[in-house]
Amino acid sequence: MKKRYYYYRANAGGTAFASGEYSFCTTSQAFTIHGDSNCAARRYETQGFRKLDTGETATRFTLTLNAAAGAPAGQPPAAPQGSAPGTFGEPYTDNVILQDCHSDGQRACSFHAGGTKFFVYDDGRTPQFVFAAMEALDPGTPLTVEGDLEAVYDRTADVVLRDAAVRPWTEHDGLLNKLQGHWYSVDDPNAQFTVLGAERDNTYDGAYAGREYLSVSGWCQDFDGSGPYLYAREEETGEDYCYVIDYVDHLELTLMFLPRGNLLQYRKLD
Template sequence: MRNAILRTLAAGALWAAMAGGAQAGLDVCNDTDVVQTVAIGFKGERDWTSEGWWNIDPGDCARVLGGDLTQRYYYYYAESVNENFQGQDYFFCASNEVFSIVGDTSCEQRGYETLSMREIDTGETAREFTLTLVDDGGKPTGGDKIAPKLEDGDNPDNTPGETITSTDTDTSGPGGPGSGEEVNEVVQDTTVVPPEDVPMSVSMEDLKTEIPQGNHGKPFETVALFQGCELEGGREFCSFHAGDWKMRVFYRGPTPERLMYALEELAINMPVLLKGDMVETKGNIAAIVVRGVEPRPGEDEESLLRAYIQGDWIDQGDGRWEMTVLGSEVYYRQDGDFSTHRFLRLAKECDGSNGQGPVLVQINADNNRRTCYRIDRAEGGVLELTDVRRGRSTTYRRIQ
């Protein structure tokens, strides 16, 4: 269910990004019916370079390189939930997180994966170029000429694949200002609620306020999951997850202290009807003032599964990787050291697919890249997840 109330939050930022399309550069547009996740490759100043990721919604475009194009050939990779991308054996390195990687060899040995990309022929004199992805097996529009295959030892000057790095600092890389996918809506999964027997010790009156609607920002109302209260960067706050968003309400702010203290009594994963004002947003994180919270336990089709995946897990095949699931967030460690942090939500299916559930969707808060995992097994201290796009399965064992 799409939440129209929050859809306009990033409208100004989205308009600014689209207005930048009039400048020279390399754009990728999505003319398919599903989100396309895109990476690019090119010859940089020092060596072959790859960058990603951009999430591009159907009908949208993303600026992947800014500034005048001075070379002819670039390379790209595009993932979607319902199509296997067919590369042309132009190999570059990539990572699951936002990346800019120099060098296209020894990817696995350096902790990356190898992507087989397709070629983009921009023509001999183009200063700007738009690649349009269509539903035809991954082949784009915008040119069909094939350059000679790159070999080791090619002259770095004017060879196929060379490009100039962006001169537009506002749009020069994945996850940077003005680039990547703008978050302009919330996809609310209303089936995410905890078990009915979660204890309730909080006074409902303490979760209500007299704050006028819209007094501190854009008013909204949405179903959310309580994430708990924490300290980060010297600031104390409580938070909620709604769709792909994390909403934070801060202590010693306009939200009454009695409501903040009452939130501390709620169980993590408690579903609530959240009413508030949107103060500001950055990426997938929003600062809010809360006008009221209404707990709604006992409505969850996935309550047992959500409760099961909580806690500490270790990769059964590679004991170097561990993950901890806490509420609607997951933390990864490699060899005991923190690696990355993502948001998560349970759903009946992946975006744009049918009948694959239940699935676990992980969201990178920095670039809004979503990765969908089919839950193949969740019992007996085992959690088996399969990356829907890539078909890779990982089996986790619970750490006691």
């Protein structure tokens, strides 16, 4: 394969059942369109697409789109109230961290667990109360979710949910909450990052340097017992890193990078 990432959408019976958070200009004919802004002014439509990660080493890849079990061909899948676990994929229940909700192209919410970013789309299968519940919450809110795991990629996954509820905050949830905000390195103030929810956006001298998925727990890879640990997984490459959270308050942060053990000191800008 020449490319790793592809963008796709699919319709059934005139209704989109595979579309997502990435918006592009489209037309009903075969097209090559440069740029994804000012679509209407250029007489194009704006449509939502999903991002497909085929992996770092794949030479061939097949994507199969199926309607929900029992749904007539060409019809959107039915909402899952009362549906049995496993209707739309492998049954899935987990404690997660809410990332965000948006309605750009298609209504969707995302959350993090264990270095993976999960997406749930408003395609008729997840009840509306689940979206309403998540949309009312701030990024970084701890949740318990229940549903079906529809598809798993390298660092992301698609889920259909039956329920989502705020769970009691743990000590690790509280530490992640303390990391929220904009920080700069004491040793090199040009090195900065912003934590929102369970994502860290890194910059250097104002230039974007990549995003990482975060989690805080009592272990990280082979390290266990002297935490708490901050686990960071790069969005694009999948490389992962472990840190001990040595100290954090509303203004200062000290991380110990493992396995070298060097201390990294940061101060908050906001």
